Amino acid sequence: MSRPTIIINELDAERIDRLLEKAEFASLPVADALNEELDRAQMCSPETMPHDVVTMNSQVRFRNLSTGEELIRTLVYPSQMTDSSAQLSVLAPVGAALLGLRTGDTINWALPGGTSTHLEVLELLYQPEAAGDYLR
Numbered sequence: 001m002s003r004p005t006i007i008i009n010e011l012d013a014e015r016i017d018r019l020l021e022k023a024e025f026a027s028l029p030v031a032d033a034l035n036e037e038l039d040r041a042q043m044c045s046p047e048t049m050p051h052d053v054v055t056m057n058s059q060v061r062f063r064n065l066s067t068g069e070e071l072i073r074t075l076v077y078p079s080q081m082t083d084s085s086a087q088l089s090v091l092a093p094v095g096a097a098l099l100g101l102r103t104g105d106t107i108n109w110a111l112p113g114g115t116s117t118h119l120e121v122l123e124l125l126y127q128p129e130a131a132g133d134y135l136r
Contacts, residue, residue, distance in 0.1 A: 007053045007100050008044075008055070056075055058074065058075050058128065060074075072125065074086060076090070098121065104120075106119065
């Protein structure tokens with residue numbers, strides 16, 4: 001299954017790598033898939049990040065093409081997760097799938113239990129890099 005090119009901020013990649021080294025996260029089903037995404041990603045500095053890419057702490061509007069459901073969530077680290085109706089952990093399968101995608105990209109992503117989902121990024125409502133907030 002081909003996947004779109006993804007772009008990841010170097011700081012985000014370092015933080016996610018550190019998370020995935022922790023025992024409580026390394027054994028999650030999504031950990032291997034997220035490591036594969038980091039390995040294939042094009043890396044760039046926060047200052048050169050294109051403004052249409054889903055990065056950590058971005059607020060993204062996306063559609064589940066399998067169900068037609070449209071959602072708005074802020075992509076966060078597990079420690080920042082306080083409200084699942086507004087946030088999405090990067091260690092959740094859908095969060096991992098969205099990281100690094102551009103507006104208009106679609107991706108098929110495996111879910112636990114052998115199912116999959118098909119997602120489309122519709123719009124970025126906020127991106128820290130576009131706002132000049134590089135260290136969040």
